[in-house]
Amino acid sequence: MNDLHARDIVSFLEEQRNKQTLRFITCGSVDDGKSTLIGRLLFESKSIFDDQLEALESDSRQYGTQGEKTDLALLVDGLQAEREQGITIDVAYRFFATDRRRFIVADTPGHEQYTRNMATGASTAELAVILIDARKGVLTQTRRHSRIAAMMGIRHIVLAVNKMDLVGFDEAVYNGIIADYQAFAVDFGFLSTQAIPLSGLDGDNVLHRSAQTPWYSGPSLMEYLDTVDVSDTSERAAFRMPVQWVNRPNLDFRGFCGRIAEGTLHPGDAVRVLPSGVQTRVKAILAGFDAVETAHPGDAVTVTLTEEVDASRGDVLVAAAAPPEVADQFEAKLLWMVEHAMTPGRQYLMKIACKEVTATITAIKYREDVNTGAHLAAKSLGLNEIAVVNLSTGAPLVFEPYGVNRVMGGFILIDKLTFETVGAGMIDFALRRASTIHWQMLEINKSERAAQKHQASRCIWFTGLSGSGKSTIANLLEKRLHAEGKHTYVLDGENVRHGLNRDLGFTEADRVENVRRVAEVARLMADAGLIVLVSFISPYTSERRMARDLFEPGEFVEVFVDTPVEECERRDAKGLYARARQGGLENFTGIDSPYERPQAPEVHLRTPEMSPEDCVEAVLRALA
Amino acid sequence: MLTLEAESIEIIREAVATARNPVMMYSIGKDSSVMLHLARKAFYPAPPPFPLLHVDTGWKFAEMYLHRTRMVEESGMKLITHTNPEGVAAGVNPFTHGSNYHTDVMKTQALKQALNALGSDVVFGGARRDEEKSRAKERVFSFRAAGHRWDPKAQRPELWNLYNTHVKSDETIRVFPISNWTELDIWQYIHAEGIPIVPLYLAAERPVVQRDGQWIMVDDDRYPFAPGEQAVMKRVRFRTLGCWPLTAAVESDADTLEAVIAETFNARSSERQGRLIDADTPGSMEKKKQEGYF
Numbered sequence: 001m002n003d004l005h006a007r008d009i010v011s012f013l014e015e016q017r018n019k020q021t022l023r024f025i026t027c028g029s030v031d032d033g034k035s036t037l038i039g040r041l042l043f044e045s046k047s048i049f050d051d052q053l054e055a056l057e058s059d060s061r062q063y064g065t066q067g068e069k070t071d072l073a074l075l076v077d078g079l080q081a082e083r084e085q086g087i088t089i090d091v092a093y094r095f096f097a098t099d100r101r102r103f104i105v106a107d108t109p110g111h112e113q114y115t116r117n118m119a120t121g122a123s124t125a126e127l128a129v130i131l132i133d134a135r136k137g138v139l140t141q142t143r144r145h146s147r148i149a150a151m152m153g154i155r156h157i158v159l160a161v162n163k164m165d166l167v168g169f170d171e172a173v174y175n176g177i178i179a180d181y182q183a184f185a186v187d188f189g190f191l192s193t194q195a196i197p198l199s200g201l202d203g204d205n206v207l208h209r210s211a212q213t214p215w216y217s218g219p220s221l222m223e224y225l226d227t228v229d230v231s232d233t234s235e236r237a238a239f240r241m242p243v244q245w246v247n248r249p250n251l252d253f254r255g256f257c258g259r260i261a262e263g264t265l266h267p268g269d270a271v272r273v274l275p276s277g278v279q280t281r282v283k284a285i286l287a288g289f290d291a292v293e294t295a296h297p298g299d300a301v302t303v304t305l306t307e308e309v310d311a312s313r314g315d316v317l318v319a320a321a322a323p324p325e326v327a328d329q330f331e332a333k334l335l336w337m338v339e340h341a342m343t344p345g346r347q348y349l350m351k352i353a354c355k356e357v358t359a360t361i362t363a364i365k366y367r368e369d370v371n372t373g374a375h376l377a378a379k380s381l382g383l384n385e386i387a388v389v390n391l392s393t394g395a396p397l398v399f400e401p402y403g404v405n406r407v408m409g410g411f412i413l414i415d416k417l418t419f420e421t422v423g424a425g426m427i428d429f430a431l432r433r434a435s436t437i438h439w440q441m442l443e444i445n446k447s448e449r450a451a452q453k454h455q456a457s458r459c460i461w462f463t464g465l466s467g468s469g470k471s472t473i474a475n476l477l478e479k480r481l482h483a484e485g486k487h488t489y490v491l492d493g494e495n496v497r498h499g500l501n502r503d504l505g506f507t508e509a510d511r512v513e514n515v516r517r518v519a520e521v522a523r524l525m526a527d528a529g530l531i532v533l534v535s536f537i538s539p540y541t542s543e544r545r546m547a548r549d550l551f552e553p554g555e556f557v558e559v560f561v562d563t564p565v566e567e568c569e570r571r572d573a574k575g576l577y578a579r580a581r582q583g584g585l586e587n588f589t590g591i592d593s594p595y596e597r598p599q600a601p602e603v604h605l606r607t608p609e610m611s612p613e614d615c616v617e618a619v620l621r622a623l624a
Numbered sequence: 625m626l627t628l629e630a631e632s633i634e635i636i637r638e639a640v641a642t643a644r645n646p647v648m649m650y651s652i653g654k655d656s657s658v659m660l661h662l663a664r665k666a667f668y669p670a671p672p673p674f675p676l677l678h679v680d681t682g683w684k685f686a687e688m689y690l691h692r693t694r695m696v697e698e699s700g701m702k703l704i705t706h707t708n709p710e711g712v713a714a715g716v717n718p719f720t721h722g723s724n725y726h727t728d729v730m731k732t733q734a735l736k737q738a739l740n741a742l743g744s745d746v747v748f749g750g751a752r753r754d755e756e757k758s759r760a761k762e763r764v765f766s767f768r769a770a771g772h773r774w775d776p777k778a779q780r781p782e783l784w785n786l787y788n789t790h791v792k793s794d795e796t797i798r799v800f801p802i803s804n805w806t807e808l809d810i811w812q813y814i815h816a817e818g819i820p821i822v823p824l825y826l827a828a829e830r831p832v833v834q835r836d837g838q839w840i841m842v843d844d845d846r847y848p849f850a851p852g853e854q855a856v857m858k859r860v861r862f863r864t865l866g867c868w869p870l871t872a873a874v875e876s877d878a879d880t881l882e883a884v885i886a887e888t889f890n891a892r893s894s895e896r897q898g899r900l901i902d903a904d905t906p907g908s909m910e911k912k913k914q915e916g917y918f
Contacts, residue, residue, distance in 0.1 A: 019625070091781075093753050093803075104804060116781055119783065123783040244638060244641060245641045247669075249670030259630060259785075286669075288629075288665035289668050298626075298627060298630055300666070406784060407784070407785075410784045410786065412788060414788050419788065420788075421781055421788045424783045
């Protein structure tokens with residue numbers, strides 16, 4: 001950009017206000033010269049100030065890898081740990097501008113162990129610059145980067161064939177790389193792919209076309225970024241706006257705030273609130289302090305409606321004539337982002353648009369090899385792994401496939417205990433519409449069944465190590481209850497594994513499923529009006545919580561039979577500890593598989609200090 | 625520009641919709657002014673449903689205090705101010721204790737005291753990613769462990785505009801709605817929206833002294849003149865505002881907003897150059913942030 005004088009300022013500001021923003025991501029591994037290329041873009045667009053350049057020169061002497069040359073990569077390698085290791089490990093956002101556009105660059109690492117970082121950067125990008133080292137050509141990582149970019153919905157690719165200076169600016173090398181790339185990229189459905197021969201280190205074809213590549217007639221990287229058309233079709237799509245906040249300062253004003261995900265909106269438009277389906281019209285649209293006649297995708301607005309309708313955060317305002325689907329079972333792509341494995345059957349929080357619901361992965365259809373795209377069988381999902389899964393949500397969701405709209409189809413999964421963001425997903429389609437499955441409403445209900453038995457339905461859940469005395473106490477308790485005329489049933493871990501759960505082993509995934517089935521059976525029995533006693537090791541907090549969530553408040557009584565492992569092992573009635581110690585039993589809780597102690601059980605039984613009879617009394621007191 | 629604005633408004637609404645007890649840091653500077661303006665737009669016609677918090681070191685420019693009073697009146701919001709009482713009792717000041725100690729006691733520690741007293745789970749801040757290298761990787765929703773510590777390795781990934789706003793009772797989130805704005809964006813927006821700013825941003829004749837090659841304005845009679853030293857009148861302005869003894873002025877003739885924008889656009893040194901705390905040691909901002917500095 002050229003120097004500016006105060007007198008030009010009005011026209012300059014007008015241009016700035018209408019300037020488009022292009023968000024792109026750069027993908028490449030440590031040696032591809034990615035940070036150097038971004039450093040060069042910042043440097044060439046005059047986004048680097050004198051004092052930053054001075055700091056850069058002093059940093060170059062300390063950390064630089066370019067000998068006497070100033071190391072432009074140091075402009076973008078931010079955190080000190082990274083500078084010392086000479087690698088980029090997180091997502092950094094950089095900004096620069098030309099006369100035509102402003103740019104937000106997500107700079108992410110390219111190694112396989114940073115797949116999640118790349119996906120994060122790609123989630124908001126419209127274009128990806130994929131770096132290829134001209135000496136090495138298309139590599140496994142090039143395929144991986146292209147696959148992730150495609151999965152995250154990027155439709156425009158720049159193939160930056162870098163380090164052309166090191167292959168003598170050889171046209172044949174360049175052409176070979178493009179042919180290789182096009183051969184495998186056809187499957188990804190990119191709308192445009194532009195290849196550019198570059199040298200990030202010396203700046204060839206970065207800002208200006210280089211004299212070193214007379215055989216190349218295309219644009220320089222900066223020229224291309226400045227002009228590429230990445231406009232989408234969301235403007236013409238039907239209107240959708242997730243309600244983010246209901247603004248109700250007084251009784252006379254009720255505004256629904258949010259950002260328009262798709263379509264345009266005008267006062268007078270007929271809209272519907274989903275999932276309720278109530279129809280009304282738009283009274284006015286506020287953008288900031290002003291009422292406007294039209295609102296576009298991406299605008300943050302406050303909408304008032306002609307009628308008093310009930311809508312809250314997480315509901316979606318949609319064009320009345322073209323509502324999206326509502327469902328609670330989906331097929332989705334899932335990227336796992338934490339060390340601890342994803343296990344089907346476990347419950348997570350799911351955030352999509354402004355809605356938060358519980359969600360369970362019901363099945364992993366297949367895992368996808370991020371490098372080759374091959375479909376692999378999988379029972380669980382580890383860090384940076386990608387799979388196609390079936391997903392079931394605790395409440396119906398208003399959605400669009402991710403390929404149609406990122407806002408309405410992208411979601412994150414959050415761990416219910418640690419609140420970590422554990423996964424990112426993209427809905428492909430609904431497996432069936434929520435409206436087609438209704439819970440069969442029966443005329444006689446739970447409380448009537450229980451009342452006939454003169455009792456309240458309960459689920460008494462005994463958890464503890466093998467040999468802790470769960471079954472002994474459950475058995476005694478049932479005898480007491482039975483004697484009092486109560487209707488009971490004991491679901492015992494061992495017994496259930498002989499029938500209903502005979503197909504399950506002792507891996508973490510199988511244990512989760514084991515507990516899920518038993519919890520569901522217990523719920524049906526409670527619905528029948530019974531007092532159900534469940535005697536299950538149930539070692540994981542999250543599964544016990546999942547079981548608890550199936551019951552009404554007060555119905556679920558967690559009893560922690562707290563017997564030290566040494567005592568259990570001493571008793572060892574079934575000889576299991578001895579076998580586990582000899583290596584004859586894998587995944588044995590307390591030996592080589594963890595037991596997560598309940599933090600707040602309704603009843604905490606500390607044996608061996610308490611006799612089994614005392615334990616029964618303690619549980620009865622809790623039931624009273 | 626419109627996209628930036630919408631994105632920031634979305635962030636502010638999202639934080640408020642999910643927070644228990646939000647508060648907005650208000651430093652009176654241009655970034656704070658823009659953030660406050662965005663918050664007012666986000667909730668109009670209601671006033672923003674949270675208070676402003678000013679951590680007052682007692683060393684702000686006199687004109688900043690005047691501006692603060694004006695903006696509180698105009699926005700109809702509640703203002704909470706906090707000054708570290710231990711620092712005041714010990715007479716901590718930037719001249720005798722140095723910039724590092726003064727900043728730690730009167731800003732970092734004072735901020736922690738104020739947040740602990742308020743019990744806020746969500747704190748808005750006006751930091752931008754273009755300000756400093758370690759900020760480029762800062763999240764929009766920046767997660768702080770108990771004790772307000774920032775662990776760069778424990779930050780949550782942020783995909784799309786889906787922010788994970790869950791915290792446990794002793795954890796907090798700092799939210800940066802203008803993360804993606806550059807200095808130039810800030811000035812353009814101030815111009816386009818007619819946002820009031822402290823007049824110190826515009827050039828005027830002001831009394832200054834030269835210290836370590838930087839112009840320091842003598843804002844009140846607490847300046848400890850060296851023997852023979854005296855203030856001279858210079859035409860200066862400020863690119864950034866903080867404690868007056870720690871904020872260097874630049875020589876400038878830009879006395880209108882338009883001229884400031886032209887100067888910013890042509891600038892060859894970054895705005896943080898006027899901040900004396902960044903220069904201490906390599907990675908110094910990163911360290912301060914880990915300790916709880918905004």
